[in-house]
Amino acid sequence: MAQVCHDRPDIWLSVSATTRSARPGEVPGEHYVFLSRPEFEQLIAAGEFLEYAEFAGNLYGTPRKAVQDRLSAGQPVILEIELQGARQVKAAMPEAQLVFIAPPSWDELVRRLTNRATESADVIAARLETAQEELAAQAEFDHVVVNTSVQQAAQALIELIQRDG
Numbered sequence: 001m002a003q004v005c006h007d008r009p010d011i012w013l014s015v016s017a018t019t020r021s022a023r024p025g026e027v028p029g030e031h032y033v034f035l036s037r038p039e040f041e042q043l044i045a046a047g048e049f050l051e052y053a054e055f056a057g058n059l060y061g062t063p064r065k066a067v068q069d070r071l072s073a074g075q076p077v078i079l080e081i082e083l084q085g086a087r088q089v090k091a092a093m094p095e096a097q098l099v100f101i102a103p104p105s106w107d108e109l110v111r112r113l114t115n116r117a118t119e120s121a122d123v124i125a126a127r128l129e130t131a132q133e134e135l136a137a138q139a140e141f142d143h144v145v146v147n148t149s150v151q152q153a154a155q156a157l158i159e160l161i162q163r164d165g
Contacts, residue, residue, distance in 0.1 A: 001078050003154035011076045011161060014067055017043070020058035023118055033063070051081060051088035056126050060085070076161050083134045086141070099160060100134075100141035104148045 017033040052061030103109035
């Protein structure tokens with residue numbers, strides 16, 4: 001979704017927090033806010049996340065205040081989250097528009113995850129298992145965008161934001 005923000009700098013891509021370690025090239029505060037598990041759990045207890053979930057042994061969440069501040073200023077916001085998080089956001093903010101970004105095919109999803117070479121075979125298997133559940137839940141979303149290419153998916157998302165925004 002970085003392509004969306006590149007094409008439309010007025011659209012803000014929320015920066016999620018996570019307890020996982022940074023991958024090579026990731027910049028703290030730009031790609032993720034990297035936290036220890038105790039720090040993350042303290043923020044959960046304080047109600048500081050709009051949504052959060054655990055995946056592959058790590059916690060991920062969207063800081064509530066940053067999203068609310070941008071929305072209050074009239075800025076379109078994109079959250080890059082998974083199914084459990086999307087359900088939490090919809091419950092907290094019924095007006096939110098949920099967009100499911102679907103792979104062109106199952107085989108292409110497997111190829112993309114494998115070719116990244118950033119995760120172990122176990123993590124890839126867990127991601128694929130989760131993807132099956134997510135694909136089955138597409139009907140819960142307001143829109144579906146098939147990600148045949150980054151540019152095409154970004155343009156489709158921008159068009160949705162312009163239409164619904």
